[in-house]
Amino acid sequence: xxxxxxxxxxxxxxxxxxxxxxxxxxxxxxxxxxxxxxxxxxxxxxxxxxxxxxxxxxxxxxxxxxxxxxxxxxxxxxxxxxxxxxxxxxxxxxxxxxxxxxxxxxxxxxxxxxxxxxxxxxxxxxxxxxxxxxxxxxxxxxxxxxxxxxxxxxxxxxxxxxxxxxxxxxxxxxxxxxxxxxxxxxxxxxxxxxxxxxxxxxxxxxxxxxxxxxxxxxxxxxxxxxxxxxxxxxxxxxxxxxxxxxxxxxxxxxxxxxxxxxxxxxxxxxxxxxxxxxxxxxxxxxxxxxxxxxxxxxxxxxxxxxxxxxxxxxxxxxxxxxxxxxxxxxxxxxxxxxx
Ligand code: SAM
Numbered sequence: 001x002x003x004x005x006x007x008x009x010x011x012x013x014x015x016x017x018x019x020x021x022x023x024x025x026x027x028x029x030x031x032x033x034x035x036x037x038x039x040x041x042x043x044x045x046x047x048x049x050x051x052x053x054x055x056x057x058x059x060x061x062x063x064x065x066x067x068x069x070x071x072x073x074x075x076x077x078x079x080x081x082x083x084x085x086x087x088x089x090x091x092x093x094x095x096x097x098x099x100x101x102x103x104x105x106x107x108x109x110x111x112x113x114x115x116x117x118x119x120x121x122x123x124x125x126x127x128x129x130x131x132x133x134x135x136x137x138x139x140x141x142x143x144x145x146x147x148x149x150x151x152x153x154x155x156x157x158x159x160x161x162x163x164x165x166x167x168x169x170x171x172x173x174x175x176x177x178x179x180x181x182x183x184x185x186x187x188x189x190x191x192x193x194x195x196x197x198x199x200x201x202x203x204x205x206x207x208x209x210x211x212x213x214x215x216x217x218x219x220x221x222x223x224x225x226x227x228x229x230x231x232x233x234x235x236x237x238x239x240x241x242x243x244x245x246x247x248x249x250x251x252x253x254x255x256x257x258x259x260x261x262x263x264x265x266x267x268x269x270x271x272x273x274x275x276x277x278x279x280x281x282x283x284x285x286x287x288x289x290x291x292x293x294x295x296x297x298x299x300x301x302x303x304x305x306x307x308x309x310x311x312x313x314x315x316x317x318x319x320x321x322x323x324x325x326x327x328x329x330x331x332x333x334x335x336x337x338x339x
Pocket of ligand 1: 010012013017018086087088089090112113114117160161162163193194195196199
């Protein structure tokens with residue numbers, strides 16, 4: 001296949017991710033009342049192996065915790081914040097935040113993905129009472145760009161190709177009649193990238209990050225604010241097990257562009273450090289599972305399904321990491337809480 005076939009495989013990874021999430025919900029690993037409205041009918045009954053369910057659980061618990069901390073910090077600062085999800089796919093986080101205790105701290109939530117994916121999601125939202133109800137009044141929800149984009153008061157679903165130069169790729173964050181731009185340069189903003197950067201070249205993902213850094217830096221004319229980042233990704237693909245994982249992806253038609261820029265855990269925080277983030281840290285899913293999941297939860301999880309490939313589980317979890325960072329502009333009046 002040519003490059004377009006390759007993109008089909010990349011988009012297909014979202015159907016996979018949503019199916020894995022639904023499987024973890026159905027087996028009681030995690031709670032998510034919204035995901036079933038975003039999974040194609042044919043995939044509603046496709047349980048994943050325990051190893052995948054546990055991986056989904058650990059990743060989801062960790063990212064939920066980081067996002068909750070972010071929202072709580074905004075509350076403490078008495079400000080509202082924005083969240084931008086790159087390659088959001090069928091993620092349900094917006095709906096979970098909007099129906100949770102921190103909804104008031106959210107000013108706007110942006111989801112970016114390929115037009116094919118956003119069109120499908122916009123349709124699923126329109127079709128589901130449960131998803132639509134959370135967006136607010138029907139009159140305040142608009143489809144645009146022939147159904148590829150959807151705008152609600154606090155939710156924006158935007159068609160993009162993140163591999164394009166950032167000013168082009170991110171144009172939908174500024175387009176339309178809205179002035180000021182829909183992405184405010186003066187509100188604390190959290191970037192989420194779950195399993196997405198791996199599908200583009202390191203040059204593209206770095207250019208994206210750099211663009212956000214500039215937009216929210218105090219040097220920018222537009223304004224300045226705190227920028228947070230959470231990246232979930234595979235890494236260390238050069239070792240023997242990493243090579244097996246790469247091979248697996250290849251067999252599903254996904255080949256990764258460019259060399260793995262982060263060969264080990266120590267190098268992961270460089271994603272943020274190279275742009276002078278104030279803090280930047282990384283943990284593997286294996287570390288998170290053993291050191292950060294409360295023991296009551298570990299016990300509960302261990303009773304859900306029988307898992308006998310514990311060594312394989314640890315090998316897999318060791319090749320996924322969550323990296324997060326915060327960049328506080330130098331001329332900010334915000335308190336030290338952000339650090
Ligand atoms: N973030 C979601 C999650 O964690 O459930 C979806 C992850 S899925 C593995 C990867 C997503 O990234 C897909 O929805 C895919 O379409 C999107 N994606 C990959 N490359 C992209 C690009 N160049 N532009 C826009 N979206 C992209």
